[in-house]
Amino acid sequence: MPDDLRRQALRALLESDPFVKAKAARALDDRLPVEADETLAAPQGIPGRPSRPELVPPNKVKSRDARSEAGRAALIHSLCHIEFNAINLALDILWRFPGMPVAFYRDWARVAREEGMHFQLLCNHLGGMGHAYGDMPAHDGLWEMAERTSGDLLARLALVPRTLEARGLDASPMVRAKLAGAGDQAAAVIIDVILHDEIGHVATGNRWYRHLCAREGIDPIACFRDLAMRYRAPRLRGPFNLPARRAAGFSDEELELLLSEDAARPRADVAAADRG
DSSP, X not given: OOOOHHHHHHHHHHOOSHHHHHHHHHTOOTTSOOOTTOOOOOOSSSSOOOSOSOBOOGGGSOOOOTTSHHHHHHHHHHHHHHHHHHHHHHHHHXXXXXXXXXXXXXXXXHHHHHHHXXXXXXXXXXXXXXXXXXXXXXXXXHHHHHHHTTTOHHHHHHHXXXXXXXXXXXXXXXXXXXXXHTTOHHHHHHHHHHHHHHHHHHHHHHHHHHHHHHHHTOOHHHHHHHHHHHTTOOOOOSOOOHHHHHHTTOOHHHHHHHHHHXXXXXXXXXXXXXXX
């Protein structure tokens, strides 16, 4: 078969070297045709990943004080891992799901290119601190949700860009403040770049989620609640970056529900979630 954008994305997804993968993601070629209606067979080895970092449960990843050199390195390493997973997520949605408009695939190719750039920026900064991606343990929560939703595009859109990746919008101001407060202005600037781009990535998820809901005649808010329960999505807790969420396309109704549900959670539940 002649090459197309979805096959190019699948090859990049299978790449196990994270730096080669990031380069391949950034090289996704919008001049290639898109075979939008073709169902591609899933090969073994998805996603390609290196032997390091060691993957451990989330509660086994230690948080460290960003005011120390070791703590900042651990924080930057965790961000590298998030962006590595984000590359895989963008590549996976691009190749896996047929039957969408061509613009859908080109949108996710743009997302993959930007995630590859984020990974490179963070890894270069980590390298300047004397460390490399893979030096520290990490967890795999983002990809676990991708596996759960591998047969359901509506769920993938609802629970990855609109839920898990949107959490990054909420976390960015706090992460930036920690890095800037520790005197790492270069890392703070990288966070600014990532936040700007991630608003667009979440907006892409919102746009195509609503496209599918409209096509199927489904209420997007009721559908989201159902999917979150069915696929065991984490319950979101504040504080929320409301300006970024609005810029990413969340409606006032969605944000009001998010705030009211967070306020109604028992404080013991919040404390347990914070410990986990």
